[in-house]
Amino acid sequence: MKKPLILVTNDDGITAPGIRKLISIMNDFGEVVVVAPDGPQSGKGHAITIEDTIRCDKVTIDNGPQTEYSCSGTPVDCVKLALNKLLTRKPDLCVSGINHGSNSSINVIYSGTMSAAVEGALDSIPSIGFSLLDHSKEADFSEGEKYIRKIVSSVLESSLPEGVCINVNIPKSIAGIQIKGMKVCRQAKANWEEEFDERVDPKGRKYYWLTGKFVNYDKGEDTDERALENHYVSVVPVQYDVTAHHAISTINNIL
């Protein structure tokens, strides 16, 4: 039997420890092709590059068996380039991450990591985004590894429903507390309260840094935030049909 073809990408850039870990795990499951950004692309959402050119070069980063391309574009550009230019056959799986930091709840719509997975799903490829709730470059990915292996193995075996990818978040490693298991959840209703850090440049002109505080408004028991708080891996099925079907009749009445 042919080995499964696995496309790997992320939004932290091709040299980030999270994607290096994911590549090493994926090498046990199939033939791996990496197409990932040449630098940080966090918070790029579903952005694509249409006003500018895209560079994409074959690179060697470690001595693993995978093939790798480093790309100047966004995570979604990477998936599009892989599927339409670089790969010779359709991949059996697309995995994105492991993201350094949470992509739970509302973060899913800002996340380049998750948008890459959504783009895979758009082309009917079983797709998974993995994130660890730890921003540190020295983050410990080891505890989540067995869950990543279990999820990848299940998805390669059973696929995923059409039009759906999954958003997997892994709790931060805390000494003395073990991950309790996995929970399939819905996206919590949460938001960012932004504060713009206003500064003045050496020429006297104002500029801003975007900063913010995450606020979870959702008291539900079935959310990703709740699962993560209770030290479970959260798994949220994510779709690209953003129609608010339940609101169609209300909008009909309003207009």
Added chain:
Amino acid sequence: MKKPLILVTNDDGITAPGIRKLISIMNDFGEVVVVAPDGPQSGKGHAITIEDTIRCDKVTIDNGPQTEYSCSGTPVDCVKLALNKLLTRKPDLCVSGINHGSNSSINVIYSGTMSAAVEGALDSIPSIGFSLLDHSKEADFSEGEKYIRKIVSSVLESSLPEGVCINVNIPKSIAGIQIKGMKVCRQAKANWEEEFDERVDPKGRKYYWLTGKFVNYDKGEDTDERALENHYVSVVPVQYDVTAHHAISTINNIL
């Protein structure tokens, strides 16, 4: 009674004819503040600027009564800056557009125009994205104007359901064919078939331009694509909860 406060943004940039038209219409409905990108930000989806600084300067573009800010960031950055830094009270309405080109069906997830409206909805502001199916800089926005006025007037009067904004697409003006009315629809299942235009730079290194062909796979009668084909204005309610609720039990079985 206080005049409604209306935030206006777009993704084609603050000088694009589409936003200038929208500003002139909105001036009839309330006090208008424009916070829009200083250049093209099409296809930026829900991207935010976190690895770089943001510039935002007060500008005067025409002699209208509106206040305007030109911003170096993405459409979503513009909304965040407006709500958290520039406006002194919460706006009663957020409108984005008029986009030069369609944001129907799958385009909604790539669109900076629509992501700005989604960001407004995230802050519980009634929000609308307007797009015209004509990319031309000389596009004729006049036929859609009465629908824009009707929709804005209805939304100011009745608001929108919590967590929902609306995606309004207006057919291209064709001599001899009048717009037939408005239809509230769901997002059609469609996609882009990409082709990367591969070129070689003067130094002999490869680069790519993203190009593609839009393909509608959806034969449904209730889609935005169908409404637009039949020369109706399409209105799709859009939500930021991207959980595929219908897939939760299937995923539970798979994992």
